[in-house]
Amino acid sequence: MRPYTERIPVGVTMIGGQVAKVIESNDANFPKDSFVYGTFGWRTHKIFNANDGNDNTLIKPYVLPSFGDLPLSLGLGHFGMPGNTAYFGLLDICKPKEDEVVVVSGAAGAVGNLVGQIAKIKGCKVIGIAGSDDKCTWLTKEIGFDHAINYKTEPVHKTLKQYAPDGVDCYFDNVGGELSSIVINQMRDFGRISVCGSISSYNLPYSDWPKVPFLQPAFVFKQLKMEGFLVPRYWNKWFDGLAQLKQWTDEGKLQYRETVTEGFENMPQALIDMLEGKNVGKAVVKV
Missing domain, CATH: 3.90.180.10 (Medium-chain alcohol dehydrogenases, catalytic domain)
Structure with missing residues (x-):
């Protein structure tokens, strides 16, 4: 909204x-x-x-x-809309493969928590970034994320390097700003980025938007791919997505x-x- x-x-x-x-x-x-x-x-x-x-x-x-x-x-x-946003935004744009590392920001939100759970179903290592210890505990102890980082209390660049020493393959971006620049600069060759939102800028006037480092060197030398999307583009597959989410939920996977x-x-x-x-x-x- x-x-x-x-x-x-x-x-x-x-x-x-x-x-x-x-x-x-x-x-x-x-x-x-x-x-x-x-x-x-x-x-x-x-x-x-x-x-x-x-x-x-x-x-x-x-x-x-x-x-x-x-x-x-x-x-x-x-x-609903967040469920299909997670489903199509991850699987169609990032196309994660088994054993790849997936990072999701805004991980305890309506979209982010499902992104991580779907990535786990696909056999990936999942790292979530959220804004409180309680949220991080929920992500790791209850819904199966491998790791979670509290961006308000932890040095994200150091902690992410610890959890993903060989780099990140897929990044599902809900927040934008400085946090996302940290993740993007720790991606592996041919990494994929799905841009779903930019929460860090929504309440800021344009003049106060976060200043971020140059990202072009990472995109060029690591040959990264980034794509933004609005989920109505998947309307022709809408009910297929909902059916799959329901099946996984019935099976106890979500x-x-x-x-x-x-x-x-x-x-x-x-x-x-x-x-x-x-x-x-x-x-x-x-x-």
Whole structure:
């Protein structure tokens, strides 16, 4: 939500994804009492026409597939946009191979934790970077990361060298800035970088953006590849991704966690808390 607000005028309904129940319908594709995902924004009710034009940077509304006994809120995270962001952003762009080293920043967030878990399924060594000791403990002790670095208390360049002495093969970048320049400069030849976000810059005016070292020498002499992406580009494979995530979850290979805030009136505070790193896993608001 935060970076997208830069291009919407004051007075427009705040953007955001919802899982909502259909209470009336004239569209057979969205039957009454079904549950849908849609980027309907911060509102308690919405009338929509699925055939209307939609911003191509957002996901089209769709009826949720069955999650079995799992919470419907996972349609906003684990089995939703963040889930597919992790799935396609890692597997299609980084293409990790067995025994390679994968580093993910923002590792305890909705996308980052899944990136690491999927990389483990693919047989990789996984190093997560997060902002608290509790988050690092969760990553390593509960969801299977090999190592985790608290960037607020540890020298990332030294600790990363210790955990990956031969370098990094894949970097899933959620934060940008100085932290990412450290990781990129410790990559191996033919390393791949998937750029998902730039959290370090979202709350800063352009004049205060972090100053980073030159990265071109690393790209040239290590022959690195970096690609940014928006996950709607994978719409034609969307439900394949969700099905695979559900299968891995049913098999016990993927764990999920949510930080739930109660009450529509608390949505602004939930967003602020997320941007300050107070969430673990997907931050959701129950209305």
